[in-house]
Structures are given as C-alpha cells and as structure tokens.
Amino acid sequence: xxxAGPRVFSRGAVYQRDRRVEVVEISGSRVSxxxxxxxxxxxxxGVEDGSPVWSCACPAAEDGDMCKHVVATxxxxxxxxxxxxxxxxATPPISDATTAVDLAEFVSGLDHDELVALVLAQLExxxxxxxxLLARAAAATSSPIDERAWRRRIESAFAPYDxxxxxxxxxxxxxxxxxxxxxxxxLIETHPAQAIALLEHAYGQAxxxxxxxxxxxxxxxxxxADIGEFHLAACEAARPDPAExxxxxxxxxxxxxxxxxxxxxxxxxGVLGTVGLTEYRRLIEPDxxxxxxxxxxxxxxxxxxxxxxxGVALASGDPDELIRVRSRSLQLPDDYLEIINVxxxxxxxxxxxxxxxxxxxxMADRTWQTPPLRETVAGLLRESGDIAGAVSLFEDEFRRSxxxxxxxxALDEADLLxxxxxxxxEAISLLRARVDGAPKATRHSVAGVLIEILLFxxxxxxxxxxxxxxxxxxxxx
Numbered sequence: 001x002x003x004a005g006p007r008v009f010s011r012g013a014v015y016q017r018d019r020r021v022e023v024v025e026i027s028g029s030r031v032s033x034x035x036x037x038x039x040x041x042x043x044x045x046g047v048e049d050g051s052p053v054w055s056c057a058c059p060a061a062e063d064g065d066m067c068k069h070v071v072a073t074x075x076x077x078x079x080x081x082x083x084x085x086x087x088x089x090a091t092p093p094i095s096d097a098t099t100a101v102d103l104a105e106f107v108s109g110l111d112h113d114e115l116v117a118l119v120l121a122q123l124e125x126x127x128x129x130x131x132x133l134l135a136r137a138a139a140a141t142s143s144p145i146d147e148r149a150w151r152r153r154i155e156s157a158f159a160p161y162d163x164x165x166x167x168x169x170x171x172x173x174x175x176x177x178x179x180x181x182x183x184x185x186x187l188i189e190t191h192p193a194q195a196i197a198l199l200e201h202a203y204g205q206a207x208x209x210x211x212x213x214x215x216x217x218x219x220x221x222x223x224x225a226d227i228g229e230f231h232l233a234a235c236e237a238a239r240p241d242p243a244e245x246x247x248x249x250x251x252x253x254x255x256x257x258x259x260x261x262x263x264x265x266x267x268x269x270g271v272l273g274t275v276g277l278t279e280y281r282r283l284i285e286p287d288x289x290x291x292x293x294x295x296x297x298x299x300x301x302x303x304x305x306x307x308x309x310x311g312v313a314l315a316s317g318d319p320d321e322l323i324r325v326r327s328r329s330l331q332l333p334d335d336y337l338e339i340i341n342v343x344x345x346x347x348x349x350x351x352x353x354x355x356x357x358x359x360x361x362x363m364a365d366r367t368w369q370t371p372p373l374r375e376t377v378a379g380l381l382r383e384s385g386d387i388a389g390a391v392s393l394f395e396d397e398f399r400r401s402x403x404x405x406x407x408x409x410a411l412d413e414a415d416l417l418x419x420x421x422x423x424x425x426e427a428i429s430l431l432r433a434r435v436d437g438a439p440k441a442t443r444h445s446v447a448g449v450l451i452e453i454l455l456f457x458x459x460x461x462x463x464x465x466x467x468x469x470x471x472x473x474x475x476x477x
Contacts, residue, residue: 005442012071017160019152021076031077036156043073088260145187147194151201154180158205163211174219177206183224185230189324193293197354199231200248207256220258227258228267235271242276253311254304263311277315284308298385310338319346323355333363333373353380360393366399372456378413387416393425398427420437428453 015021015035025032030046035056054074060067109113119129132359137143157180181202185193197430206223213220235245249268252261256406265272265280272280287305306329313322317340326339336359349356356377363370374397378390396409407427414423431450 008066008068008069012068013075014163015072016075016079017070018163019155020159021072021155022153023073023076026077031053031073033073033076035072036159041069043069044067044075045070045073051077051342056449058404089253106242108328120149126328134183145191146192147197150184150194150198154198154202156204158202158209160209162351163212165209167214167216170214170217170219173213174223177219177223177225181226181230185233188234188237192234196231196238196240199234200252203227203252203256203258203260207258224260228373231260232267232271235268239271243249243270243279246272246276246279248307254301263307263314264313265308266314267311267317272315275441277312280308280315281312283355285310318347319343330359330362333359333366333369335359336363337373338377340380341374344380349380349384353377353384356380364400367397368399374450378455381460387413391417391419395423395427402427402431402446402449404449405457408456426458 021033023031023033029048030044033043033045035041035043041056041058043054043056045052047053054066054070055061056067056069058067058069061070110118119133134145135308157177160195170393178212181199184195184198187198203224206220206227209220244269246265249264249272251259253264261267265277269277284305288309306325309325310322313325318323319339322342323339326335330336336355340352340353340359341347343355356373359373360370360377363373374393378393381387381390381393391410391413394406394413398406398410410427411420411424414420428450431446435443435447435450
C-alpha cells in the first residue's frame with residue numbers, strides 16, 4: 001500500500017475497521033466491493049502482470065490515484081483471504097438523451113437471460129439492490145440466511161463516515177440505514193426468529209450512532225420507531241419464549257437512550273402473556289420498591305424504572321394498578337390525564353372526573369400545560385350532563401389566571417346554558433375590579449387582558465374609547 005501514502009492508508013484502515021466495506025465478489029485475481037463513504041462507491045482491486053491495479057468511483061480516484069476506499073477494500077480482502085482483484089470502471093452517468101426513452105417498455109421487451117445478466121451485473125456495485133434481493137430471495141424460498149453476514153451489513157449501514165456523520169450527510173446515512181432495515185423487515189415472514197436478533201443488533205447500533213451523527217433532523221427517532229415496529233411484528237410471528245423475551249425487553253428498555261422499547265410490557269403484552277409479564281414485573285419491582293431520595297427521582301435510571309412499571313400496569317389492564325404506580329409520582333398534567341383515560345375506558349367516568357379535578361388543582365401553577373387536561377374533564381362533565389360543572393372549570397381558571405383564550409372558552413361553555421351575556425358581564429366586572437385594586441406595578445398586565453377582551457367583544461367599536469379609558473384610568477389621557 002506504498003502507493004496510498006500514510007494519510008490515505010490510515011483513513012482507509014479506519015473505513016475497514018468500521019466495517020464500511022462489503023465484499024461483493026471474489027473471483028480469481030479480482031475483488032469487487034462496495035465501500036460506504038459519503039455515498040456508496042464501487043471498488044475493484046487486483047493484480048495484473050504482477051502489479052496492483054484498482055478502480056473506484058469516487059472523485060479522489062478519477063485520475064487513477066489510490067483512494068481510501070481502495071485501501072479499505074484491500075484490507076478487507078486481506079482479512080477475507082489471500083486474494084487480489086480489479087474493480088470495474090464506474091458506470092458513466094446517464095445522459096439527458098436517454099430520458100426520452102421509455103425504459104419500462106424497453107426493459108419489458110428484454111430477453112429473460114439478458115435481463116438476468118443486467119441485474120446480476122448491477123448487483124456488483126449496487127449494495128442496496130443486493131440486500132433487497134437477498135432478503136426477498138430468503139423470504140421466497142425459506143432458505144437459510146447467513147446471520148453473521150446480515151449483522152455485518154447492518155454494522156456497515158450504521159457506521160460513521162470518517163468517525164462522524166455531519167448534518168449535510170445525515171439524510172444519505174439515514175437512507176442507507178432505512179434500506180437495510182426494510183430488508184430485515186422482509187425476512188420476518190419466513191425467518192422471524194433471526195429477524196428479532198438482527199433488529200436487536202440494529203437497535204444497539206442505532207444507540208451507538210447517537211455519539212457520531214449530527215441528528216438535528218431527528219432521523220434516529222424515525223429509525224428507532226421503525227426498528228420497534230419491525231421487532232414487534234417479528235415477535236408476534238416467532239412467538240419466542242416469553243420469559244426470555246421479557247428479560248431482553250427489560251434490558252432494551254432500561255439501557256438505551258432511544259425509546260423504541262418505552263413501556264415495552266404494554267406494547268408486547270399479547271406476546272409476553274402471563275408468564276412474560278410476571279417475569280417483567282419480577283425484574284423491575286426490586287428497583288421500583290427500593291426507597292429513592294427526592295434528588296434522585298428525576299435521574300434517567302429512576303425515570304426508566306418508573307416508565308417500565310407503568311408499562312407493566314398498563315399491560316395488566318387494571319386501572320387500579322396504574323393508579324397505584326402513577327400515584328407515586330404525579331409531576332405533570334399528563335400523568336393525571338393517563339389515569340383519566342384508563343378509568344374512562346373502564347366506564348368509571350365519575351372517578352375519572354374526580355381525578356381530573358384533583359389534577360387541575362394540583363397543577364394550577366402550570367397554566368401552559370393544563371389545557372388538554374381541562375378540556376378532557378370538561379368533555380366528561382358535559383357527557384355526564386353536568387354542563388354547569390364544565391363552565392365552572394373555565395371560569396375558575398379565568399379567575400386564577402385571566403386571559404383572552406380562557407375567557408373565550410368559558411363563554412363557549414356558557415353558550416350551552418344560554419348564559420353567555422351573564423357570564424361575559426361577570427368576567428369583565430371581575431377584571432375591572434382587579435384593575436382598580438391592583439398595585440401599580442402589576443396594573444398594566446391585568447389591564448392588558450381587559451383591553452384584549454374588550455377589543456374581542458367589540459366594545460370599543462360600540463362605545464368609542466371610554467371602556468379603554470375606564471380599564472386603564474392612570475395610563476390613558
């Protein structure tokens with residue numbers, strides 16, 4: 001590798017170490033491979049007349065220089081066996097003239113053997129097509145698959161470019177990962193048990209990738225969700241030993257930064273069954289029951305344990321079990337909302353309303369987070385015939401934290417009772433009194449809400465500026 005130089009050689013060695021090389025074919029004195037750089041490159045290396053020869057589709061090799069992709073292929077070939085190969089020259093780009101050709105018609109008219117030859121030739125450089133066809137062939141014939149080779153393909157797809165994937169490269173990187181995951185998904189029908197193992201391996205790679213990708217656009221979130229979806233489908237097809245599956249799911253849920261297996265007990269309840277859920281609970285409960293200092297309750301480990309226990313409670317189908325677990329840590333309005341939802345699903349509406357009202361009181365200082373909870377409780381009150389109770393929810397919030405948004409919702413509810421004008425007058429009187437009694441430092445903020453409401457009601461149009469002057473007597477001259 002003297003032709004490469006130390007810098008190119010070291011970068012090629014990194015590519016080979018990171019398993020970015022997929023050897024496509026070893027034939028006599030030639031090795032063909034695909035190396036994943038910024039994009040996948042077709043590489044061929046070999047020996048002719050006692051001298052090394054090579055070809056790579058990357059820009060660095062356009063003048064015949066040895067690039068890092070060639071070095072990586074040579075090192076991979078050395079590990080594979082004592083061989084030498086020469087890659088084919090990169091296919092030239094399609095010219096504009098070909099766009100006028102009806103390719104569908106042309107391809108449909110090709111002789112079968114000729115078409116097969118074209119596809120096989122393309123497989124030498126197109127790793128995506130190769131992986132897709134390998135998966136489809138395995139699915140169609142139920143033939144055994146080389147799980148080790150599939151693991152290497154997964155590792156190659158997830159591997160970074162030069163130890164990092166920059167923002168501008170992230171979309172291409174994610175596209176390659178998506179291709180390999182879809183191919184693993186194609187194995188589920190005929191090889192579900194092996195697909196499970198491959199998907200769990202892919203999930204480990206995805207978690208590791210957090211350290212080497214600029215994921216500003218959230219590609220890893222989508223990748224993790226796809227892995228979770230495929231994994232559940234594979235488990236439903238394979239029906240693995242439930243206790244063993246529970247042990248693996250607990251590990252996946254508690255040791256990963258991605259959340260494909262968040263609350264896995266609930267997601268996999270149908271596969272785990274009683275045996276698996278019992279094992280899940282056995283593994284989680286010791287940590288759950290261990291006393292935790294207040295300063296540690298928000299740690300990632302304790303958060304994971306709590307969410308795992310919530311998953312177990314949801315899987316049980318018993319609302320009281322969820323309440324028991326949830327009651328230990330009710331920190332957000334959504335925590336109450338989850339209890340309401342399970343109670344409602346169990347036709348325990350009055351209890352759901354009670355929990356909702358309790359949550360609105362406990363979370364009163366989180367005015368920006370409580371609207372979904374309030375809307376849910378108001379809906380339950382209306383359904384149960386207590387429209388006045390629904391109106392009170394919004395009026396209580398208006399008194400606590402007046403705003404135009406809450407005012408409008410209170411009036412919408414009051415319309416159901418035919419009391420819009422009465423409630424409207426009461427709300428405006430309340431604000432006027434607060435403006436008059438507010439300290440000078442806070443008077444403007446209260447008056448600002450009153451002005452917004454008067455403008456919304458159109459009072460300034462009907463009565464000129466007098467309502468505004470009355471609203472802020474010391475500010476309008």
